[in-house]
Amino acid sequence: MVRSRTVELEGHIIDSGMMQRCFGVVMDLDGEFEVEEFRVGKHKDEESYARMTVSADDEETVRSILHELHQNGAHVPNPSDVALKPAPEDQVVPHGFYSTTNHPTQVRYDGEWLPVENIEMDCAVVIDPDERRAATKVLNAIEEGDLVVTDESGVRVAPPERPRGGGGPFGFMQGGVSSERPSESLIREIGETIAETKENGGKVLAVVGPALIHSGAGDDLARLVREGYIDMLSAGNGFAVHDIERGRYGTSLGMDIETLEHPRKGHKHHIYTISEVIRAGGIAAAVEDGLIEDGVMYECVENDVPYVLAGSIRDDGPLPDTITDAVEAQNAVREQAHEADLVLMLSTLLHSVAVGNCLPSTTRVVCVDINPATVTQLLDRGSAQAIGMVTDVGTFVPTLAETVLERASSN
Template sequence: MKFELPKYHHPDFEKDMFKNAPNATLEEVTRDGISPRNYHALSVYPEYFKINGKWVLAAESRMDTVCVADDTPGHERVDIVEFRNLKKGDKVVIGRTEDASEGIYVWTQGFLEEEETQDTFAFRSGRSRETAFSVDYDTLYDVLRHEKANNGYVTLIVGTALALDRDSRLALERLIREGYVQAIFCGTETAAFDLEKGLYNTVWGQKTFEKEQNTTRNLYATINLARKYGSTKALVESGQVKDGFIKACVEMDVPFVLAGTIRDRLGLPETINNVYEAQNVMRTHAKKTSTIIMMSAILFTIATGNMTPSYNVFDNEVRPVYMYTIDIQEFAVNKLADRGTLTAVSIVTNAQDFIRNVDRALNN
């Protein structure tokens, strides 16, 4: 059966509740980075705002943001802005209801058929090690094939576990080279471990459980070598890196975003140590993303999940953003739902096994 994206339908704005609703209240920002009181905080779901009598869809609704409206007649639009990026003169939507009574409407049924309803209760609806994930895997394979065939934008969040195993590294490398990945987010050590393996055939000094195992000697040698060349790209182009997903990213022109942490002792040249700058760069990709897969990196997963909407608008068409979170810990995959990102499909499994399964399904 051919995979098709679910069709989106807007609310019926001919209903009296929408016709009789007031325009959304707008209040100007008086100081950069400070929102007016009673601002409307957005969610991951589609949200509409009544501006000059027109219901306008927010194209990138996401967590921890506010809505800035342009009420110029004939040019009505809304932009989604982080609080720190607010500028004096921006007109922020004011209101704490979501039922159209203040000109604000949150729409959770857009991808359901008109006659469908969502269950309010389901036994064992949470995800655990006992859950069968076969259908989720099959759907994911279909989604990734569809993305590749239709120029989708697939973003991966990669945890360190994937850099520690030979087969998972090579599986991820193949997925990148076969065109299934358009961007990668990870930390410095994940990228450095992958490069260490490509340079020295060790990870954390380990090769075949020899006496040199669990040392950081080759890790730091890898980082220093990249810094000597001036960039990871230059290091890869020197021919010394034999394999790995960072090498594949460089050679396939797939961007990778390395966000630094307070614990980083030494970063690769591309490591972004300013957290706001890292957020901005990650968000440029999240805005374009149509499918996101977050593997064994809980902090990156939560951060990225909260900055990614449950839907996006491509060529004036509203479509879902498919979101998957993968981790061996039930706590990790459920944490995203606890934070409010309710649209992620969680698979409780070893991330190394997961990426190998995806590689086998798509590349064999």
């Protein structure tokens, strides 16, 4: 027996690709659709509307189709209030709980649409009835008795729409990855975006890997920190060690940054560096003692730029500042991600993915890596406000710093 449901699409559903994606979902899942009403926005700021009936041979298939359509911004007409169930115990969610996307989301509670605060992917949504607020919670933060949203009834998702103007780095360049892009002009546009973000009171988060130091770009990133263009830093133990080693010995993982040679006993420099910072009591203490006199971490300490160093199983040492508890590190990264308005992901896959998982799809992201697969993987995680560059971070960061600081001096 054929089952059917009606869904609605609203907004710039044509040029954003929403309608096309929804049609594809229905066909890919062996369903059928019939467009009952279609109103096309005829002006730049005018939205379009479509109502269509989705049908399939069984109820389970219809539910699967509706789930996918919901993720793409479709919603059922005349929705009911959201369904809530209490969490049975700490860190345990009810069966059928709603798992979030990273797109802006609302839930209908007591006849009112509530925005879901701190939206990020793969979380539960908890409602506080006293405060009439809805917010995401990761599973390990769920407490017994939390009112958890279940199913998708009363939930609306609004994927970001493609800018119609197509201007700037987050316009025509978005969504694709290529090493053949006009790099200098794109870097210039990214620099303009960083400056505009700061001028508008926004915050810039840099997510960086050790290759940035190894490629010789550390001094230029340090300049951006010193001049106030980087508000937060997210990295691993390795980045901080390479940065401090470079200042102490002129090497990064034993290689001389200037000559690209490996000095005698240079392979021991990173472990010497770790030992010296541990002896001092941490990075800030080492700066105070004069042990660290330059570099990215030095500028972070001197300019009160908060940093998160998330540890891994392969870390040497680690440095005292490195957070070795994975959940604690996730929470620290999450706090930074929720504050960021623009994120620079520079040559680090693992830390960029970790931060990317915590970002709403509306946060602007720039991802730079020499490996096209890294850039593609990061941009495919759902953000419509992201651009990627396949290039050497050792070329990108100095050019970016020059662009940003030249703009500042000319104003």
